[in-house]
Amino acid sequence: MIKNILFLLLFVLCCQPKIFSQANLEIGFLPKVVFAHKLNSKTKWINSLETRQIIYDKNFQFTHNLIDFSSIYSVKTSSNQSFNFGYILRFRREETIHRTFQHYNFVNQFSTYKLGHRLALEQFYQSKKQTTYRTRYRLSVEKPLQGERVDVKEFYLKLGNEYLYDFTDLEIRCTPYLGYQVSKKDKIEFGFDYRAGNLFQKETDKTLWFRTTWYISL
Amino acid sequence: MNFFVKVTLFTLLSTFSFFSQEKFEREYRVTEFQVPIPSSTFIKSLQFHKKVKWYAEESQDGKTFEAKVRHNNYKYSIEFTEKGNIIDIEKTIKFNELSKKIKEKITKSLSIRFQKFKIKKTQVQFFRSNTKEYKTLFTNSLSKDFYINYELVIKAKLEGNSNLFEILINENGQVLKELKFTPSTSLNLEF
Numbered sequence: 400m401i402k403n404i405l406f407l408l409l410f411v412l413c414c415q416p417k418i419f420s421q422a423n424l425e426i427g428f429l430p431k432v433v434f435a436h437k438l439n440s441k442t443k444w445i446n447s448l449e450t451r452q453i454i455y456d457k458n459f460q461f462t463h464n465l466i467d468f469s470s471i472y473s474v475k476t477s478s479n480q481s482f483n484f485g486y487i488l489r490f491r492r493e494e495t496i497h498r499t500f501q502h503y504n505f506v507n508q509f510s511t512y513k514l515g516h517r518l519a520l521e522q523f524y525q526s527k528k529q530t531t532y533r534t535r536y537r538l539s540v541e542k543p544l545q546g547e548r549v550d551v552k553e554f555y556l557k558l559g560n561e562y563l564y565d566f567t568d569l570e571i572r573c574t575p576y577l578g579y580q581v582s583k584k585d586k587i588e589f590g591f592d593y594r595a596g597n598l599f600q601k602e603t604d605k606t607l608w609f610r611t612t613w614y615i616s617l
Numbered sequence: 618m619n620f621f622v623k624v625t626l627f628t629l630l631s632t633f634s635f636f637s638q639e640k641f642e643r644e645y646r647v648t649e650f651q652v653p654i655p656s657s658t659f660i661k662s663l664q665f666h667k668k669v670k671w672y673a674e675e676s677q678d679g680k681t682f683e684a685k686v687r688h689n690n691y692k693y694s695i696e697f698t699e700k701g702n703i704i705d706i707e708k709t710i711k712f713n714e715l716s717k718k719i720k721e722k723i724t725k726s727l728s729i730r731f732q733k734f735k736i737k738k739t740q741v742q743f744f745r746s747n748t749k750e751y752k753t754l755f756t757n758s759l760s761k762d763f764y765i766n767y768e769l770v771i772k773a774k775l776e777g778n779s780n781l782f783e784i785l786i787n788e789n790g791q792v793l794k795e796l797k798f799t800p801s802t803s804l805n806l807e808f
Contacts, residue, residue, distance in 0.1 A: 440778065445808055471808065478781050478800060481807065506803040510692075515806030516650060539806045544674055545645040548801065553645065557805065578805065586805060587648050614804045 426465065427457035427610035429592055436617045445471040445483075451608070465491035471502075479506045497524040511547045515539040537561035541578070549580045557588060570596040576610070585615045639762065642676040652682045653701030659748060660684050660695065661786050663755050688755060694740075695751075703751055707768065712739045722790030723767060730792065734773035737781075742766040793794075 431449040438444055452465035471485035474559040483502035489495070500521040519535040539559040543549045559574035576590030592608040649657050652671050660669055665686050672683045681704065682697045692709040712720065727734050744764040745751055754763075769784045785794035 433804065434807055435802075435808075445804075447808065473807070477779060479803075483807070502807070504807045506800075506806050508800055512736075513803060513806060515803060517807065541803075541806060546643075548644060550643040550645070553643070588805060612805070614808075616802060616804065 423602060423604050424455070425453060425604070425606040427451055427453040427606070427608055429610040431475075431610070431612045433612065433614045435615065435617055441475045443473040443475075445469075445473060445485075447471075451611065461495045465489055479508070480504065494525065498522065499524075512540055512542040515541070531565060533563055533565040535561060537572075538579075549586075551580050551582055554579050557590070568596070569598040570594060571598065574610070576612075584617075585613065588614075590611045642674075644672055644674045647673045648672045648684070652684075653697060653699065654696040655701030656682055656684065656695075656703075657701075658701065659697075659701075659751075660686075663752065666756075693754075703748060705744050706751060706754055707740045707742050708754070709738065709740050712736045712769075713742075715739070719767070719788065719790075722788075723769070723786055725774070726786060726790045726792055727771065727784070730795075731771075731773040731775055732777075733779075734771045736769055736771050738770035740768040742768055742785075 429449065429451055429536075431447060433445060433447040436444045436446075447467075447469045449467040449469075451466075452459060453464050456462075467487050467489045469485055469487040471483045473481050473483045473585070475481045481502075481504045483500075483504065485500050485502070487498040487500070489498065498521055500519055503518045506536040506591045515538070517535070517537040517539070518539075518543060521533040521535065523531045538561075539557060541549070541555055541557045544554045544556060547551070549555045555578045557574075557576040557578050559572070559576075561572040561574070563570040563572070569595070573593045574590060576588040578586055578588040579584045589611050590609075592606075592610045594604075594606045594608070596604040596606075645723060649660075649669070649671055651673070665688055667687045669684050669686045672685065672694055674681050674683065680699045682699070682701075684695045684697070685803050686693050686695075694707040694709075696704040696707070698704060715723070726762065742765065743751070743754055744766070745762065750762060750804050765788055767786045767788075772779060781800065783794070783796040783798060784792060786792050
């Protein structure tokens with residue numbers, strides 16, 4: 400019952416007409432690779448590399464938009480909760496943006512699906528600009544497509560819904576992914592990352608990313 | 618950018634071959650028509666009102682089939698051999714539903730072993746050699762000749778570290794099996 404309600408909720412959120420209207424639409428690729436290294440039973444070190452390529456912005460094109468390097472120190476506080484402290488270095492055209500963040504993760508394992516919550520605080524630093532702040536909440540559901548758990552060489556579905564608030568405006572992200580558990584140590588996800596920003600303004604910004612994420616546990 | 622693509626492809630291909638050498642264990646959904654006939658016949662004879670979900674589990678130890686169904690607000694899991702013989706039936710209940718006597722025995726055993734524990738899941742395992750007696754689990758005339766074990770998932774503190782354990786315990790409160798396990802990684806839900 401809870402499962403059905405959650406899927407329905409995500410579906411309804413994804414179908415908000417304001418989010419899916421077509422003005423100011425940008426389309427691109429968003430490949431990402433995440434390396435997780437277990438330091439001990441309670442801590443992990445996660446590094447990732449993400450790039451963005453725009454294929455549509457008012458007209459079709461193929462331009463490199465940005466590259467992100469991130470490094471996160473993750474501390475497990477119980478079997479299903481963790482705190483992450485991280486840093487992202489972003490190169491966007493001539494700009495360099497530094498970002499620090501703190502995450503609180505909570506993952507619930509149910510008999511046939513997993514439910515993950517992520518609460519985040521972010522701080523953005525850029526030369527000659529004022530430091531800005533952002534809060535985020537993300538809800539993700541992972542459901543195996545074969546059986547009750549995701550085994551090696553099996554597919555799963557992951558649906559995410561995230562709310563980002565920078566104290567002036569709101570952004571909502573909807574992320575349906577198809578995942579594949581390649582081995583016990585790595586999985587790949589393919590899907591869409593639809594973002595609707597400036598939702599408090601008349602003209603909202605929309606981006607549709609074709610996302611590929613490769614998670615590797617070292 | 619080409620460099621990144623090449624590095625990514627090279628790493629991807631080499632990792633696939635590296636990680637293919639690992640323990641084989643897989644659980645997946647199957648249809649009623651893919652399970653051994655004696656197992657589907659047994660399940661049909663019980664005439665459950667709710668949908669029965671079938672699963673197969675493969676590992677180095679062989680293949681088993683499992684029927685999962687909700688009956689009278691309890692989750693049942695009926696496990697069969699590859700030939701369709703019943704291995705056991707598990708009923709998921711709340712720990713508080715157990716008799717006071719057995720609760721005390723289990724709690725005493727766990728308190729000796731662990732500094733601190735919390736019971737997350739309780740399953741009663743029923744064993745019997747006779748298929749007819751298994752049917753009494755789903756009727757009002759429950760046979761008293763079952764061998765019963767209790768399978769618990771607990772979150773417990775041992776030597777200062779908190780972990781999840783699967784504990785198999787008999788009616789006398791004797792621990793038959795203790796398995797420490799870590800939940801599957803949720804890297805993709807966290808990062």
